[in-house]
Amino acid sequence: MTRLDGEVSPAFEIIEPEAWRAPIIFNSPHSGSVYPEAFLNASRIDLPTLRRSEDSFMDELIGNLSALGFPVVRVNFPRSYVDVNREPYELDPRMFSGRLPSFANTRSMRVAGGLGTIPRVVGDGQEIYRERLSVEDALSRIETLYKPYHRALRRLIAKVHQSFGTVVLVDCHSMPSIGVSRDEPRRPDVVIGDRYGTSCAPVLPDMVEETMIRLGYSVGRNKPYAGGFITEHYGNPASGLHVVQLELNRAVYMDERRREKGPRFAQVAADFGTLAETLANVPLGDLGPFQAAAE
Numbered sequence: 407m408t409r410l411d412g413e414v415s416p417a418f419e420i421i422e423p424e425a426w427r428a429p430i431i432f433n434s435p436h437s438g439s440v441y442p443e444a445f446l447n448a449s450r451i452d453l454p455t456l457r458r459s460e461d462s463f464m465d466e467l468i469g470n471l472s473a474l475g476f477p478v479v480r481v482n483f484p485r486s487y488v489d490v491n492r493e494p495y496e497l498d499p500r501m502f503s504g505r506l507p508s509f510a511n512t513r514s515m516r517v518a519g520g521l522g523t524i525p526r527v528v529g530d531g532q533e534i535y536r537e538r539l540s541v542e543d544a545l546s547r548i549e550t551l552y553k554p555y556h557r558a559l560r561r562l563i564a565k566v567h568q569s570f571g572t573v574v575l576v577d578c579h580s581m582p583s584i585g586v587s588r589d590e591p592r593r594p595d596v597v598i599g600d601r602y603g604t605s606c607a608p609v610l611p612d613m614v615e616e617t618m619i620r621l622g623y624s625v626g627r628n629k630p631y632a633g634g635f636i637t638e639h640y641g642n643p644a645s646g647l648h649v650v651q652l653e654l655n656r657a658v659y660m661d662e663r664r665r666e667k668g669p670r671f672a673q674v675a676a677d678f679g680t681l682a683e684t685l686a687n688v689p690l691g692d693l694g695p696f697q698a699a700a701e
Contacts, residue, residue: 414440414483418555420562427475428686429570431562432468432678434478434578435555435636436461436485445487450536451528454665459486459529461580462656462665467675468578476682477562481555486525486534488547490555491577491634496522497544504541523548529582563640563647572646572693574610574685577636583657585630595623595658599633599651605641606648609692610685614650617684621677623658646695 439460441453449456465480472478481490495510498517501524506512520527524544527533566573583593596618598611615625633641633651641649656662659674 414438414442414551417483417551418479418481418558420558421469421472421478421480422562423472423475423477425475426477426569427682428574429566429572429690430476430574430576430682430685431566432471432476432478432576432578432682433559433636434461434465434468434480435490436481436579437463437465438481438483438485438487440482441484442487448536448539449534451532451534455532456484456486456528456534457665459525460484461578463660463667463671464578464580464654467654467659467671468678470675471679471682474679474682475686477566479559479562483551486528488551489521489523489525490552491636492516492521492523493635494523494548494552494556497524498522498526501526501535501539502541502544503538506541507545523552559640567646570690572690572695573648574606574693575636575640575647575649576682576685577633577649577651579631579651579653580656580659581631581653583655583662590630593630593655594626595655597626597629597631597653599628599631599637599653600649601633601638601641602628605633605637605643606650607643607693609688610648610650613684613688614652614681617681618677621680623677643694646693648693 437460446453468478493511496514496517497506497510497512499506499512516522524547525534563573581593585593598614600606600611611627618625631653637649637651640647659671660666660668
């Protein structure tokens with residue numbers, strides 16, 4: 407990966423297997439760590455602080471799955487620059503000089519929290535920019551990075567769906583070991599998000615939970631993360647399109663303070679391989695598409 411004229415090249419990568427094991431795609435949208443120079447120059451905070459928003463090393467944890475027969479998608483630009491797990495135009499008008507287009511969603515909860523398509527803050531709430539951005543800058547990032555990624559992801563999903571009649575997208579993230587709120591209970595090792603049962607067939611989160619518990623992980627469901635835009639937008643189990651989000655506690659596989667791989671890193675990567683193989687054994691007939699129930 408290189409910086410090219412202030413942009414990231416390539417912006418994202420899709421690694422398809424030589425021989426497909428199953429209709430299962432593993433996606434890492436938030437592990438990107440190549441920062442455009444212009445972005446760094448515009449930021450009021452340093453690079454280590456910006457990097458707190460990364461799902462560090464998640465792309466590496468799933469990277470070997472392509473050799474096992476599963477396609478892997480990874481985004482190389484950082485989520486603090488453009489977040490592909492948002493609607494295309496979740497934009498905060500306070501960030502920009504000039505008027506946003508009328509179709510921008512300026513009132514979502516994510517925008518209110520500073521975490522829109524062009525984030526205003528990093529994960530711990532620190533403001534990113536010294537000055538307001540131009541609207542043209544925001545729209546350019548969406549056109550050149552966000553939209554090409556989603557076009558490519560849609561093509562891959564359609565290809566798998568056409569070949570197998572169904573598709574499972576495993577959207578892979580990591581979470582801080584400690585939440586922002588003091589009232590939040592201790593976070594489990596893994597949180598499974600299925601938008602409260604709406605983004606995939608129940609057999610998938612059940613299988614993920616059973617497998618991860620068997621491998622020694624503590625598991626939660628939908629709290630504090632039920633799934634973002636990718637889970638909600640692409641999940642349509644009635645059509646045989648299934649998305650399940652995985653949030654892995656960073657303390658399990660890395661030193662959060664030093665941002666270094668921990669002693670369990672290789673084992674966690676191997677466990678992702680076990681999980682992929684387990685999901686590959688789910689009968690395709692259990693994954694639809696399903697007929698809607700009669701009224």
